[in-house]
Every structure is written in structure tokens, then in C-alpha cells.
Amino acid sequence: MKRNTWQRDAVRAALDTQMGFVSAQTLHSNLRGSGSNIGLATVYRALGDLASEGEADSLQSPEGESLYRACSSAHHHHLICRSCGLAVEIEADDVEEWARSVAALHGFSQAEHVVDIFGYCSACVPTVG
CATH class of the missing domain: 1.10.10.10 (Winged helix-like DNA-binding domain superfamily/Winged helix DNA-binding domain)
Structure with a gap:
């Protein structure tokens, strides 16, 4: 440190x-x-x-x-607004399970991952025209 x-x-x-x-x-x-x-x-x-x-x-x-x-x-993932940059930490057990199963499917073990999900927060959602 x-x-x-x-x-x-x-x-x-x-x-x-x-x-x-x-x-x-x-x-x-x-x-x-x-x-x-x-x-x-x-x-x-x-x-x-x-x-x-x-x-x-x-x-x-x-x-x-x-x-x-x-x-x-703690291990976590993010939802990130493409417009304002707002980030929300999420714990996603489904992501953990998906990462383990995909790694195992391809013969990998002790796999690590980083998952960030980009979209628009409710304040920034673009209007669909």
C-alpha cells in the first residue's frame, strides 16, 4: 500500500x-x-x-x-448511464452463475470477470420519436 x-x-x-x-x-x-x-x-x-x-x-x-x-x-457490477455517468452498484447472482457456466463449458476454471451494463438512467432516457 x-x-x-x-x-x-x-x-x-x-x-x-x-x-x-x-x-x-x-x-x-x-x-x-x-x-x-x-x-x-x-x-x-x-x-x-x-x-x-x-x-x-x-x-x-x-x-x-x-x-x-x-x-x-465487495465484488459487484455496475449499471452506468451513458449520458450523465450515474453508476449504481449491483450484486448479480445470475451474472456469477452465467460466468461460471460459460467458463466451465469452454474448459476454464478459476475464471474471473468484470461486468458493466451501460444504458440510460430514468432522468436521461432519450425520447423515442
């Missing part, structure tokens, strides 16, 4: 205020807007450390951008 610094604490605190996944650039902009002089490279490094230690979730958006959010330490 890396030692805590004021920069890492600032990134962790800023991540805790987000409702969903956020890019390093957005988090950096938010920190700078609140008066911090933290550098973008430091934000990236802190987010990477937090993700590798299980204090943050990391995923790639459909566009390929790395996104982060504070998370619980």
Missing part, C-alpha cells in the same frame, strides 16, 4: 463526491476549480493506485476513456 499524501487524499475525497464514474481530466478540473494546485499526472497516478488497491473502480467507457469511481470492496 502506498503512503497517503495530501494529493492522494485530495483525489480520494474528490472521487467520493462523484455520483458516477468520472475521467481523470474531469476530476483534475474539479480539483483545480476548488483551488487545488494538483497536477494532472498526479491525479492519474493517484487514481491508478486507488484502483489497484480496491478503493476505486476503473472501467473503460464505450469510447475507450478510462473512468473511475469510489467503490465498495
